[in-house]
Amino acid sequence: MRSIFTMIFVALSLSLMGQSVADFENLNVEPDSFLNGSDLSGGFDAGDVFLPNEFNAQFSSWSGWAISNTTDTLTPGPDNQYSSVVGTGVDGSETYAVTHRFGGPTQMKLKNAAMGKPVQSIFVTNATYAYRSMLDGDMFAKQFGGVTGDDPDFFLLTIKGYYNGSLIADTIDFYLADYRFSNNSEDYIVNEWTKLDLSPLGNVDSLFFFLSSSDVGMFGMNTPAYFCVDNVETTSFATSLEDQSAALSVYPNPSYGQIQLKGNLASNMTVSLVNLQGSVLRRWNAVRPMQPLDLADLPKGIYQLSIQQGEERTWQRIVLK
């Protein structure tokens, strides 16, 4: 009962803030099952987003988006193509989205009040199929790191936005796997839900998700072109052009240890550096925009930067080379 009140409170709060979260729970997927567009509906509506789907009835193949609550985190191969490597959605929720397209990007369309407004954030993680393929290799794709373990392999998600028919210059890059570190112990394949801040893209009508991999040959990318999405947070408040150009970002990223915060920032921020295990490694109080932050003494790897501005907290994923 208490959790219901909490959910209602969060929903009301989000509504009052003009925000909406597409968590796909509304699609009523049967337990341990999936929707792959075989009803030829052409896509899925959740919150203020629409996820297009193309289903080929002749070959029973799909492309674009599927909705899933399958939980198999162990079985490799395409038979388990609908599972996230976490086995659930964000925070143990049942339902999440899986995307796959052969040789091209997948599109997510905004609708209703969110159309033409920023996407605040999105959670992503690997699909079990791609995760197991990168971890162990398969008959088509290589085990990341190669025979020596030193191959600088990567599986990169690039998110681009379209606004009024134009491609937005800024992009969001996120490594679903990164084996480019000189110290192989820092190599990683993402196996948890990770929140990405998409507000730097500013106002968008739709998002495009591109996958690229170091394991690529004449027949295209060998790494299975799958990943999973949950909790797409949209807003009904547009960002002014001035604001849009001034959205928060960390520069440079990846870096060798010297970073700065750029964008429309408060003059007094609290910044925390958190490792992938959730431990707070550093904390800076009263940080000013463009103030250099020195991380050079930290091991190379992936970290999360928490930026607290008043009541608002933003997360940025950073890479130290």
Place this chain on the structure above:
Amino acid sequence: MKKLLRFTCLAFLQSIGLLSFAQEASPDSVQQDPYFKEGQKLYSVAPISIRGNSSHENSILVSAADKVSNLAEFLQDEGHIYIKTYGLGSLATSSVRGGSAAQTLVLWNGLPISSPMLGQLDLSLLPVSSFQSVSLEKGGSSSLWGSGAVAGTIALNPSHLGKHDLAIEAGGSLGSFGLNEQEASLTFRARKLRMYSSTHLQRQSAENDFWYEPAPGVDLRQQTNAQFDQLSLVQQLRFDFNDRHQLSLHYWWQDADRQIPPTNTQRRSEARQEDNSHRAILSYKYSSFSKWPNLWEIKAKLAVFEESLQYDDAQFGIFSASRFRTLFADVQSDFIVGEKWQFLAGATHSFTEAFNEAYGDPQNESRTALFASIDYNFRSSSKWKATLVGRAEVIDSQMVPFVPMLKASYQLTDLAKIRIDLSRNYRAPTLNDRFWMPGGNPDLLPESGWSQELGLDHALGNEQLNFSYDLCLYNRLIDNWILWGVAEGNSFWSANNLSRVWSRGVEARFDLKYPLPQGGPKLSLGYDYNRSTNQVTLSQPRIEEGEQLIYTPVHQAFAQLSFDWGLFNIQYQHTYTGATEGINDPIDAFLLGNLKTSYTLKKGKSQLACFLRVNNIWNQTYLVLERRPMPGINFQAGLHITYQK
């Protein structure tokens, strides 16, 4: 010994300017031919057909030391062609003169045994111990053999019947990585019944769990999931009703069960594959040789080939079963008119029914062809000889373009001959190309194009030192090359006539022999230069115009030194395979050294042959296909006992 005998005969025949005939009729085939009994001259006795069962050039006898090999290994060692192998006991296909695996046709008793579903044959599944010799003919000959004979033809020649009243053979081999091979054969003739029989049974198994170095400085790793088990039975029966009528039955059963090993960037594999085949041919031959040199011969065959393939990968969730059955009816007639003219006319029909879950319903295909050839001066002493062949074929009501072939030679001197070949060749799309869902394309056109070849064969030297060389230039342009790619707007691969491939090259062979009474040393050198380039730019698959085909080395070379002394033979071969491009990564060039030696002990009607092979003697780390590890130094040794009377 058989090789030595063959070489001696060929050297003699070459010296009298009859090399081309001698190569078409091996000594063994002459011995069993009834015309030999007529007492005619050697070069005129055999009813040589350009479309004979064992009448190809470059017939390579299977020696005792080769019996442990599969066809892929044998062709690589003895035929010096490029074999694309996935590793010990794994899938292996050929690339002849830059052609695809499906552009080299494999024949057994004159009928194609390549899979109509895949268009190719896994050469690692064919044990050479089941055959007396293997013929490799490079260059196109679609006019004779139909679809697939674009880059070359490989003919598996069965044991000849009737040489002995009784022959019993048994042998076995052991080798590295758990190799264990046994074979036995029984051949006999019942003179009164005019019946001949040959039965050959072979089994082979191996663990193939070799250790390999994944990369320089990286810990050795042991190959896993690579076990191989195979059984093969070949039965031949022949009844000679009289000197004119002959009825033969050939049956070949094979069963192979093997694991599919992981790549070197794959932690483990659970894949396995089972192949099973039954092939049966009923053959009838009528010969009329009433008045020398005129002759008429007719051969008719009925055959059924049935194969199944089961591929399972529990780890990857793949369970794929496919099977096909092909029925053949083939008839040809040879006419020899005088000393100069030989005519051949024939027809062949095949009907294939194939099943795979990806086809949906079972699919079938019928092919009907008419062919004819004219030989001029084929057995006369004229310096000019020529053969003209033509073929018209219909595949499922679609007419294949007429395919002609012209072969001509001119004897420059007694020991030098120049030859030219011009031919049109084609390869029909496979059933997978046409019917696989998704991506199959029923409207595919055959790959087709023209080939030209210019050759010079020259023998030099004297009784103390024999030297000969062969040079060959070739050129081939194939249109409508079938590739699987992603068409605009599609999210799956599909088959299309996407490319045009231009292959050209040089082949050079040099032989130097110092004859001694008991044999002597022999040095053979060979070099192949092949440029096979895509002539169109494609985005998916990503191909640039002028780019060399993947897994097609530009340079290949070998040096082979052998020494025969009586019944002892030792042979060392060093090969160079040039760098190639793979699907994802380049493949480095590599050098390999192989040693084999054999000794035969004869006593009365029995003989015992023993052999030892050392493969990759310098323990080189190399790859033929990317991510597919190959073994280091390895050994094979065996015994072979023969009793003949």
